[in-house]
Amino acid sequence: MSMQTIGRPTRPETNAVAAAAPEGAKGLLQYEPLIFELGGWSKTGVDLPDVAADVADDLGDLVRTAPIGLPGLSEPETLRHYVRLSQKNHAIDLALYPLGSCTMKHNPRLNEKLARLPGFIDIHPLQPQSSVQGAIELMDRLSHWLTTLTGMPAVALPPKAGAHGELCGLLAIRAAHEARGDARKRVLVPTSAHGTNPATAAFAGYTVEEIAQTTDGRVDLADLEAKLGPDVAAIMVTNPNTCGLFERDVVEIARLTHAAGAYFYCDGANFNAIVGKVRPGDLGVDAMHINLHKTFSTPHGGGGPGAGPVVLSAALAPFAPEPWIVHDQNGYRLIEGREGVAAQAFGRLSAFHGQMGMFVRAYAYMLSHGADGLRQVAEDAVLNANYIKARLGDLMSPAFPDGPCMHEALFDDAWLEGTGVTTLDFAKAMIDAGFHPMTMYFPLVVHGAMLIEPTETESKAELDRFCDTLRVLALDALSAKDDPAALERFKAAPVAAPLRRLDETQAARKPRLKWTQPAAPAPLAAE
Amino acid sequence: MRYLPLTPDDRAQMLGVIGAADIDALFVDTPASARLKGPVDLPLHQGELEVELELAGLAARNRPAGAGPFFCGAGAYRHHVPASVDHIIQRSEFLTSYTPYQPEIAQGTLQYLFEFQTQVAALTGMDVANASMYDGSTACAEAVMMAARVTRRTKAVLSGGLHPHYAATTHTLAHVAGVQTLRLTPRIDAEAGVIAAIDADTACVVVQTPNVFGQVTDVTAIAQAAHAAGALLIVVTTEAVSLGLLKSPGEMGADIAVAEGQSIGNGLNFGGPYVGLFAVREKLVRQMPGRLCGETVDAEGRRGFVLTLSTREQHIRRDKATSNICTNSGLCSLAFTIHMSLLGEAGLRKLALINHAKAKRLKAALETVPGVEVLTQRFFNELAVRLPMDATEAVERLAAHGILAGVPYSRLDPDAGMNDVLLMAATETTQDGEIDILPRVLTQMLEARA
Known part of the structure; x- marks a missing residue:
């Protein structure tokens, strides 16, 4: 065809075959090599003033002489590299991201802006406290919000993530027992717990024993009572739990625990379901971490940074780690060692004062929502999860069909029986349909678990789009019983993602954990 | 409420689909006695402008370094920190994603983690680096725990040149695990006195260079002495930029190198979030804490990356895991790797x-x-x-x-x-x-x- 087509609507030639890009680029998606295959040893994207070549002569043989092996890129190349990489990621800003127990909610950009104010981002943790009064006051106000929302008397801000918060709580518990000369050995953890709970208990020097679960997805009180004893230091119970259910017997759990002289550690990963509705302090909890990156929406950032402040009961508060925040007529002060009111602090959890950058974001989030908005957050999170459960419950099998769920809807794989389609296959097929899969195979107590947490920041339209999509997929999965082609589609998925399924077995068998220079040809262009 | 998309009509319709009379019907499992009747005693919601004013007021009462x-x-x-670093880390696809549990739609994160690991390994002169720890101090504490596991010994010798907060953080973790920390007297050339403290019970020696007093030391002789006693050498660096000029921990015989990576790509932030670097010799890989990203292929043989060796980790191994760490410092490691790519x-x-x-x-x-x-x-x-x-x-x-x-x-x-x-x-x-x-x-x- 020779017609001039400039400026006209285009239309694919019927017999045209798309020419495959040599390196697999398609549409807007670019193939992108590693920086080690792109950059040059002498190239740099940072202009620095010249410096005398002999300036480090005083260091003699302390100076490294061999090449380090770090390629550099100019600024335009750098932008392209990372923008191309970014386009291979799913993100909350793109579509619903229903990872159960991860709470992938909207991250307000106001919070990003405020965390970058020079008065927050450009202050040193060890500059004179008189020069950072606003920062310490922010930490104090954040503490006030956290203690008020949880109904607990004290909070330790230092922990840097949820698991670090668990460690903080257990170390406070350990210190409290030791202060009474009552060293205890065991920590009880339900079978449905997140892996960090038993790992933390072991890290804190305890042996871990599991508590059974009832058929309705809660802690088995009889088993708890049987296992409690004079050597139990604490129980660690997630509430709402990892099945997305509220522990109805939580007050009784606390009573039994306290009667045995143990403390009740609550994993607060799912506090977003009850914030503003129920206060853990009214339930008998002694310590609970709060993932600021979940309930209070600090960005997940591809795997952190998080922040895990721990609220503490009056019995545990004296053992909170340093630094402590105090306020008197002279202003705000951080107590950085075991002195004064902090004489019984169990020690230090990290070098400085915690995740200040996350405190600013979380505080801005709290102020934006206010006491009324935070209550609405919990209600909408729970409403959205129950809506999903209601809309999918007839096709897929809810793990606990009776009664409402909290902020996440849990399905098992019973509905897939006989289809040949597994939870993994179904999750990968969701990718082809434009959604991030739910959390798979967790909690471990539910077979083939699919844990869907929509969060409160999804609109009804997006929830409907999600449910409509999953219904189509579910029907397709059910048809695989007698349709080999349907089964094949699930086994092959994803086909529309930047990559197909990855060989994780090979990755673990022969780990390649960094780029190494191939023998030949040399990967770096001559400059 | 600008962050909440549901309208009252939506809520009513959805309750209808669920078959619940009202929202309280969904909270029926919470103890009635503990249910709050209304908002707690805190201020009500505010607009962007009001929030901005309040936080700007607090920020104004801090004296920025600049x-x-x-x-x-x-x-x-x-x-x-170059402007492009902060621009890239604020892209939605990096900022609002999570740990790459579904590798097919997280190659962006996985590839930069692989690049980060390679850069950290090169910088520290070690064989393998992980995908980051919370910060330098917790990386130091985890390194000591790892050394105790590897050597099955229970004493850690800490140089008097080690940042006192690193020593304290390490003591907190080691103490409850029954690992004794012997912190030597602080002095300018503290590293010089470390060898005398090594004995047959020593799991590891922790030295810092440049140390907390700024003193740079060649720790090669300490590595030799530690190895002769069957102990590991852990080298700590709190100023990552120094690694661009000074002999690397690997060159000097370190078995584990840990560092605070904040200096590259990350602001002061009043102490956090920062990014801990953690690198080891090849033979210790399976005892490492934290996430590891590895290269593999997809079903069509194309190169791709996944989180790997997860049988070390809490979500698989539970109470037998090498660490309880889960979330680490993803976005800070991205800032680090972008800045490092720009620098070259x-x-x-x-x-x-x-x-x-x-x-x-x-x-x-x-x-x-x-x-x-x-x-x-x-x-x-x-x-x-x-x-x-x-x-x-x-x-x-x-x-x-x-x-x-x-x-x-x-x-x-x-x-x-x-x-x-x-x-x-x-x-x-x-x-x-x-x-x-x-x-x-x-x-x-x-x-x-x-």
């Missing part, structure tokens, strides 16, 4: 040289002040300085004149009897003029006091 002469270091350093080897070396040149200028300036003694002999960009007065008092007095002169060592280690020692750092952000005014200001202060 507002004038600034010489604080001691584990956190002010460096210039050439830029990093030059940056390190400039830092050293600034510190030499600082040393020369301080040595002109009567009564002031620079204690650190071999330094990178930080000096321990003895003042003829209490260092805390000096810092407060100078702060009143708009100068943040450094960190009194006694703030980190109150019982060391070094109340007159001030830690002072200079970086590429330190202006020559800010250094040049110091002798006059210090002299005036000391004279006014006398």
